[in-house]
Amino acid sequence: MASVEESLNLEAGATTPGVKAPALRRRVFALAWPVIAENFLETLLGIVDTWLVAQLAISVLALAGVGAAVQVMQFLLAALAALSIGASVLVAQAVGARDFSRASNLARQSLMWSLIVSVPLATVGFLLAAPIIGLFGMDPAAAEIGVSYMQVTMGTVIVLIGLFIGGGVLRGAGDSRTPLVVTTIANLINIPLTWALIFGHLGLPALGAVGSAWATFIARAIALAVLLVVLWRGRNGIRIGGRGAWRPNFAIARGVLSIGVPAALEQILASGAFFVLTVVVGQLGTAMLAANRIAINALSLAFLPGFGFAIAATALVGQSVGARKIEDGAAATRIAAEWALIWMTGFGAILFLFAPQVLRLFTDDAAVVSAGVDALRVMAFSMPPLAILFVAAGGLRGIGNTRIPLVIFGGGLWAITGAAALTVRTIGGGLIAVWAMFVIGTPVMAWLMVRSFRSAVRDFRFYE
Numbered sequence: 001m002a003s004v005e006e007s008l009n010l011e012a013g014a015t016t017p018g019v020k021a022p023a024l025r026r027r028v029f030a031l032a033w034p035v036i037a038e039n040f041l042e043t044l045l046g047i048v049d050t051w052l053v054a055q056l057a058i059s060v061l062a063l064a065g066v067g068a069a070v071q072v073m074q075f076l077l078a079a080l081a082a083l084s085i086g087a088s089v090l091v092a093q094a095v096g097a098r099d100f101s102r103a104s105n106l107a108r109q110s111l112m113w114s115l116i117v118s119v120p121l122a123t124v125g126f127l128l129a130a131p132i133i134g135l136f137g138m139d140p141a142a143a144e145i146g147v148s149y150m151q152v153t154m155g156t157v158i159v160l161i162g163l164f165i166g167g168g169v170l171r172g173a174g175d176s177r178t179p180l181v182v183t184t185i186a187n188l189i190n191i192p193l194t195w196a197l198i199f200g201h202l203g204l205p206a207l208g209a210v211g212s213a214w215a216t217f218i219a220r221a222i223a224l225a226v227l228l229v230v231l232w233r234g235r236n237g238i239r240i241g242g243r244g245a246w247r248p249n250f251a252i253a254r255g256v257l258s259i260g261v262p263a264a265l266e267q268i269l270a271s272g273a274f275f276v277l278t279v280v281v282g283q284l285g286t287a288m289l290a291a292n293r294i295a296i297n298a299l300s301l302a303f304l305p306g307f308g309f310a311i312a313a314t315a316l317v318g319q320s321v322g323a324r325k326i327e328d329g330a331a332a333t334r335i336a337a338e339w340a341l342i343w344m345t346g347f348g349a350i351l352f353l354f355a356p357q358v359l360r361l362f363t364d365d366a367a368v369v370s371a372g373v374d375a376l377r378v379m380a381f382s383m384p385p386l387a388i389l390f391v392a393a394g395g396l397r398g399i400g401n402t403r404i405p406l407v408i409f410g411g412g413l414w415a416i417t418g419a420a421a422l423t424v425r426t427i428g429g430g431l432i433a434v435w436a437m438f439v440i441g442t443p444v445m446a447w448l449m450v451r452s453f454r455s456a457v458r459d460f461r462f463y464e
Contacts, residue, residue, distance in 0.1 A: 021335075024328065028312050028335045034176040036308030038167075038183045043300045045187055046070075049212045050297055051362055052198050062209040063363070064286050065145030067293035068136045068278065073153050076125055077160060084110070084161075084168030085397055086260025089318045091172030091238065092398065096322025100237035107169040107231060108240045109252040114165045116248065118158045126154040136282045138289070145209050152213035159220045166227045171315050173236040182227045190219035262402035269410030273417040277434065280421045284430060287365065291372035292431060294362045299379055302351055305343030306387045309336035310394030317398025326399075326460045333395035333453065340387040348383030351376055375431035382442045389446040392453045399460060404452045412445040 053062045087110035094103035125132075133146040167179035192202075193215035200206025207214060232241035281292045313329075313336040320329030351358060355376040359369045393405040420437040423429060429436075 021331070024332055025335050027316065028309070028332050029339070031171070031174065031176050031315055032305075032308045032312035032336065032339070034180040035171065035311045036304050038176070038180040039304045039307055040301070041180075041183045041187045043297070043304065045190055045216075046297055046300070048191055049194055049216075050294065052194055053209045053212060061139060061142040061286070062145055063290040063293055064138055064282075065133075065142040066149050066209050066212070067289060068133055068138060068142075068282070069146040069150040069153065070293075072125070072132055072150055072275070073157075076121060076157060077164075084114075084164045084260070085263040085314070085402065086110075086256035086258070087165055088168035088172035089259050089314065089397060089400055090255060091169050092174075092315050092318025093322035093400070095173050095237060096319035099322075103173065103237060104239050105245065105249075106252060106256070107166075107238050108246055109249050110165050110169060110256055111162065111231075111240065112246060112248055113253050113256070114161045115158065118161045122154045122157040125157070126151050129154070136279055136289075138282060139286060142286065148210045149213050152210055152217065156213070156217040156220055159217065159224050162224045163220060163227060166224070166231055169231070169238060170235060171311060172318060173238045174315060174319070175236045176311075176315075178230055178235060179227070182223045182230075185226060186219045186223035189222055190215050193218060259397070259400055259402050262406040263397065266402070266406040266410045269406070270413050273410075273413040277417050277420060280417075280424060281431065281434065284424070287367040288371050288431060290363070290365070291359070291368045291375070292434075294359055294368070295372045295376045295379070295431070295435075297362070298351060298358045298376060302344055302347035302380075302383055303386070303390075305347070306340045306390035309340040310390040312336050313391050313394035314398040317395050318400075321399060321460070326457060329395070329398060330457045333391060333398075336394070337388055337391040340391050341384060344383040344387040348380040352380040355380075371431055375435045378432055379435040379438060381439045385443040385446040389442060389449050392446070392449040395453045396449070396456055399456050401452075401456050404456070405449065408445055408448045408452065412441055412448075416441040 050063065050066070053066055087106060091103045091106050094100070094106060129147045129150040133143050133150060136143070136146070138146065163179075163182070167182070170176070170178050194212045196202040196204045197207050197211030197215050198209065199211075205211075228240075231238065233239070234241065278289070278292065282289045313333045316332040316336075317326075317329030320326055320332070355373045356369060358376065359372045363369065389409070393409060396402070396405055416437045419441070420434040423433045423437065427433070
């Protein structure tokens with residue numbers, strides 16, 4: 001694969017007059033680091049929850065049950081949270097054009113529509129928890145934990161979507177620090193509350209694995225209240241308080257959905273692929289499923305820089321589109337890709353070298369550790385192409401093109417999942433075979449995404 005600079009076809013100084021590369025680097029990093037820190041806290045929360053659940057006497061059953069429920073939750077949340085991309089992109093473009101009135105109205109409408117869409121989905125998820133968890137074919141005791149966990153977390157869907165939408169709006173306006181502060185508050189509440197509700201400390205009932213679900217709901221509800229207060233008062237020109245239409249506006253909804261729906265479909269396809277992959281791994285045994293859950297938690301740390309710099313690219317490209325200065329956004333994407341490549345490659349090396357120690361942070365079960373070590377080491381080789389893939393897709397979304405990432409990312413993951421399922425069923429190989437398919441497929445996806453971004457930038461210049 002060509003270097004990042006060559007792939008994105010940009011020179012170091014290829015910015016519009018008056019915008020110097022060092023200043024642009026500072027803008028990229030200033031927007032990206034709070035996103036990385038915020039996602040780290042969210043990931044840390046999941047890791048701490050997994051570690052606390054693993055301390056239960058029935059740790060393997062609890063890990064398997066919670067892991068299955070979390071996979072389902074991620075599927076639903078991905079479908080709804082991706083709608084925040086539409087809001088974030090349109091807000092960024094409005095801010096770039098200095099149209100703060102439109103940006104504020106977009107924020108109001110996005111929050112309103114998130115409520116309208118999330119309530120019925122959460123209700124359906126609660127009612128169908130048992131048959132959905134049953135698809136994993138787990139031990140009955142593990143399935144019972146999974147159903148209880150999923151039913152409680154369905155109540156958090158509405159709250160979490162509000163947080164995603166509000167955070168996306170602020171990041172589109174160039175403020176990534178406020179979502180970080182809100183997430184920090186949620187974590188400070190959630191971690192001790194999870195400990196107390198799982199084991200029955202501080203005078204609270206001992207709810208077992210389900211206690212972590214209740215703690216998440218309570219902490220996130222408080223965080224959402226804080227975020228809404230901030231948005232109500234106003235930040236970076238965005239204000240949902242005062243005069244403003246809260247009645248659902250279908251014209252604005254269509255604009256948000258035109259960008260958000262392909263992004264949502266992308267996430268649905270991605271989550272669906274991982275859901276099927278989890279079902280495939282579940283057939284290999286409870287220990288394999290528990291190892292897969294831990295490995296995914298560990299890998300999610302390595303993904304954080306890619307996600308952070310991708311979001312920075314989306315916001316800065318969106319603002320450059322609104323300001324009619326696409327060169328600034330293109331250069332910002334190149335810078336973001338360089339940083340993501342460095343950080344994700346480094347994290348991949350750490351996971352490769354210390355895979356046993358990482359897994360033992362969660363469990364001492366020899367079967368689980370043995371199943372997860374080689375899989376984690378194999379997946380580490382996908383970090384460099386994934387870094388480029390994430391950021392190039394973020395740049396495309398900033399332009400307003402979410403259809404190409406849908407095709408490349410969603411389609412690519414399903415192709416990888418199909419290949420993994422076929423490999424496991426024919427020649428075996430366990431988790432190593434599953435994750436090896438990602439090592440083969442992700443470089444192809446990254447190459448296609450970079451080519452598409454370059455083409456989209458050229459088209460924008462042509463029609464500008």
